[in-house]
Each structure stands twice: as structure tokens, then as C-alpha cells.
Amino acid sequence: MRLKTFQAATMTEAMDLVRQSLGDEAIIVSTFTHRNGAGVEITAAIEQQSEDDFATPEAQALRYGQGNGRLFVPEDDFAPQDEQHVGDLILGALNWHGVPGRVAERLTQAALRVGLDDPVGALAEALDETYRFPGLSTDNRPLILIGPPGSGKTVVAAKIAARCVIERRAVQVVSTDVSRAAAGEQLAALCRVMSAPFIEAVDARELHHVVGETAETSKLIVDTAGINLHDAAERKALKALIQASGAEPVAVLAAGTDAMEAGELAAQAVALGARRYVATRLDAARRLGALVAAADLGGLAFADASASAFIGKGFERCDALMLAHRLLADPDARSAVDPETDMQYFSPKPAALKAAE
Structure with a gap:
């Protein structure tokens, strides 16, 4: 989704700007008329189409629910030499991303059993068989976002709220992050732009009261402070908030972190009741081993993913194929195994090579 604000002297002129910039399919999110005849302001949104520019044409054409129920259908002429190439490529890429060794070996073996000469298709089948990809629910089930500091919970909360606004569904955003000065101001400002109700709750008792005052027809989104999930006292305080909210805890974990650490954090989130997690910073991280480890070592299912800090861009559907x-x-991931020497190596980017000269 893409959000954009337009200013003009009259409502008619502002609407013309919306149509010129976003087209006739744009949805009006909010309008505001300035005092003393200073003009009007319109915030509009439109769904953005993402392009799988790194996907093969065959992969782009095959999605869930087609063929015999699988993501891909193997070719009849799949040969042993193709199997060796596919296995080396997948294992090398998983190792390059920092996926734990045993997990990488298991996924590679599962991919080879698929019987495809397309590495993307084979790996997608293995991931689909091994993990769950339920996505974020689009119903009014209340959600409370949990995770370590800096994982992107506030941005995720704002994106969920933006989705509700665009779909014209009632929403209530709550922040319990009182650990930092003016911590809720960022989320409050984003909610004002979207005309989404926002309130702060300082503790579990106040959060329980806010939840009781929230209409059943509203989507409740609770943003919590980042905590050390390894600390028992901080987990206890967070558990009190989860119980007071009555909401489903959804973990938020950033890509690019250490895979084993992500797996342990995911396990702590599961102990607090989380069953799904949102992956963030996909636009800023190259190595994604943490995403696989959170699902494998921690046992979390994949929800949607955030590939941009821009609220209007929304989420990217996280499924096995993606x-x-x-x-x-x-x-570099695809060349992590040299077919000539069968040796794994890290291939630095041109900037890294230049710096080394």
C-alpha cells in the first residue's frame, strides 16, 4: 500500500491531484480542512503491486492452489546431474545466509526429494512442507506485538492500523511503551495521519481498562516496549500485559541478526504464547538465516513480512515461495558453492573488493 497526502485550495482541486497521482482506484483515508480558508488536505492510498524481479518466469507463474496441490510440478527429465547442482546451490545459499548447519542439511535433503531441477521451486516445496505460513489475520482478533528493542514493533503496529484504515475497518491502537521518554509520540503521530484512534496505557491495569472500553468491532493493536526476552523479570512484566490485553501475542523479529540468537528469542516468545512472527528489515538485511531459525529452532509460524519502514508500503506476504x-x-548466495572446486566461499560485493585493494 502507498499513502500520499495532497494539499490544495479546494476539495475539488485536491481530488483532482489524487486522481492525477494515484488514479481512479485510490481510496481516501482522511480529509482535513484548514481554518481561515487556508485550504484542504487529503490523505489517499492505493495498493502497490510488488515485482518478483529475482524470480524466474516459471516460478512467477506457479503459486498456491494450482496443479496437484503442490507449489511446483517436477519435470519428467529431471536428471542426477541436475540433482547434484540443485543440492549444491541450495545448501551453499543456506550456509551463506547463516542458517544453522543441521537445519540447512535437512532442508536441502527435503528439497532434493521434491524432484525438481529448479532450485527455487525445490526449496519452496521443502519450506512449505517444513514450516507454517498462516500470514497475519485480517479479522478483528486483537494483537499484542512483542519482541526485543529495535525490532520494528512500532512500524508493524502502524502498518496493521493502516491496513485497517484502508479497508475501512475500525481500529484502536494502544502503546504500553513508557520505558523511554516520549516513546509513544512516533506511533501517535502516525495514527493522527491515518485518523486512527490512539491511546497510551502505563501498566497492565490501565491496559485492561482500555481493552474493556474498546468496541468489539474495532481491531485492537497493542504496541509494547522492547524487552530482553532472556530476562525473567522483564518476561514476567510482559506476560502481565499480554494477560491484561486478552490479545494474541505476535513476535516481531528483525532480519540480519544472528540465527541462533533469533531461534532462542523465538523460543522465549513461544513460551509467552506467541505462535506467529512478523519478519522486519527485509529491505536492509542480506543474510536471512535468522528468519529460518526463528521458525525452526523457535517453532514460530511465518506471518507477513516488512520490507520497508515506509508505512504506506504495507506488508509483503511471506509464504514459502517468497x-x-x-x-x-x-x-553471492547463488555462487556460495564453486562448481569447479566444490568449496564454499564468501563472495564480497564490488565495494568490499575495492576497499580491500
Whole structure:
């Protein structure tokens, strides 16, 4: 989704700007008339189409619910030499991303059993068989976002709220992050732009009261402070907030972190009741081993992913095919195994090579 604000002297002129910039399919999110005849302001949104520019044409054409129920259908002429190439490519890429060794070996073996000469398709099948990809629910089930500091919970909360606004669904955003000075101001400002109700709750008792005052027809989104999930006292305080909210805890974890650490954080989130997680910073991280580890070692299911800090861009659907694309997209990941020497190596970017000279 893409959000954009337009200013003009009259409502008619502002609407013309919306149509010229976003087209006739744009949805009006909010309008505001300035005092003393200073003009009007309109915030509009439009769904953005993402391009799988790193996907093969065959991969782009095959999605869930087609063929015999699988993501891909193997070719009849799949040969042993193709199997060796596919296995080396997948294992090398997973190792390059920092996926734990045993997990990488298991996924590679699962991919080879698929019987495809397309690495993306084979890996997608293996991921689909191994993990769950339920996505974020679009109903009014209340959500409370949990995770370590800096993982992107506030941005995720704002994106969920933006989705509700665009779909013309009632929403209530709550922040319990009182650990930092003016911590809720960012989320409050984003909610004002979207005309989404926002309130702060300082503790579990106040949060329980806010939840009781929220209409059942409203989507409740609770943003919490980042905590050390390894600390028992901080987990206890967070658990009190989760119980007071009555909401489903959804973990938020950033890509690019250490895979084993992400797996342990995911396990702590599961102990607090989380069953799904939102992956963030996909636009800023190259190595995505943490995403696989959170699902494998921690046991979390994949929800949507955030590939941009821009609220209007919304989420990227995280399914097995999308994850396989990203794991094999980087040229360095695809060349992580030299077919001539069968040796794994890290191929630095041109900037890294220049710096080393």
C-alpha cells in the first residue's frame, strides 16, 4: 500500500491531484480542512503491486492452489546431474545466509526429494512442507506485538492500523511503551495521519481498562516496549500485559541478526504464547538465516513480512515461495558453492573488493 497526502485550495482541486497521482482506484483515508480558508488536505492510498524481479518466469507463474496441490510440478527429465547442482546451490545459499548447519542439511535433503531441477521451486516445496505460513489475520482478533528493542514493533503496529484504515475497518491502537521518554509520540503521530484512534496505557491495569472500553468491532493493536526476552523479570512484566490485553501475542523479529540468537528469542516468545512472527528489515538485511531459525529452532509460524519502514508500503506476504526467492536471490548466495572446486566461499560485493585493494 502507498499513502500520499495532497494539499490544495479546494476539495475539488485536491481530488483532482489524487486522481492525477494515484488514479481512479485510490481510496481516501482522511480529509482535513484548514481554518481561515487556508485550504484542504487529503490523505489517499492505493495498493502497490510488488515485482518478483529475482524470480524466474516459471516460478512467477506457479503459486498456491494450482496443479496437484503442490507449489511446483517436477519435470519428467529431471536428471542426477541436475540433482547434484540443485543440492549444491541450495545448501551453499543456506550456509551463506547463516542458517544453522543441521537445519540447512535437512532442508536441502527435503528439497532434493521434491524432484525438481529448479532450485527455487525445490526449496519452496521443502519450506512449505517444513514450516507454517498462516500470514497475519485480517479479522478483528486483537494483537499484542512483542519482541526485543529495535525490532520494528512500532512500524508493524502502524502498518496493521493502516491496513485497517484502508479497508475501512475500525481500529484502536494502544502503546504500553513508557520505558523511554516520549516513546509513544512516533506511533501517535502516525495514527493522527491515518485518523486512527490512539491511546497510551502505563501498566497492565490501565491496559485492561482500555481493552474493556474498546468496541468489539474495532481491531485492537497493542504496541509494547522492547524487552530482553532472556530476562525473567522483564518476561514476567510482559506476560502481565499480554494477560491484561486478552490479545494474541505476535513476535516481531528483525532480519540480519544472528540465527541462533533469533531461534532462542523465538523460543522465549513461544513460551509467552506467541505462535506467529512478523519478519522486519527485509529491505536492509542480506543474510536471512535468522528468519529460518526463528521458525525452526523457535517453532514460530511465518506471518507477513516488512520490507520497508515506509508505512504506506504495507506488508509483503511471506509464504514459502517468497522466502525461497529471497534465500536464492542474492548473486553471492547463488555462487556460495564453486562448481569447479566444490568449496564454499564468501563472495564480497564490488565495494568490499575495492576497499580491500
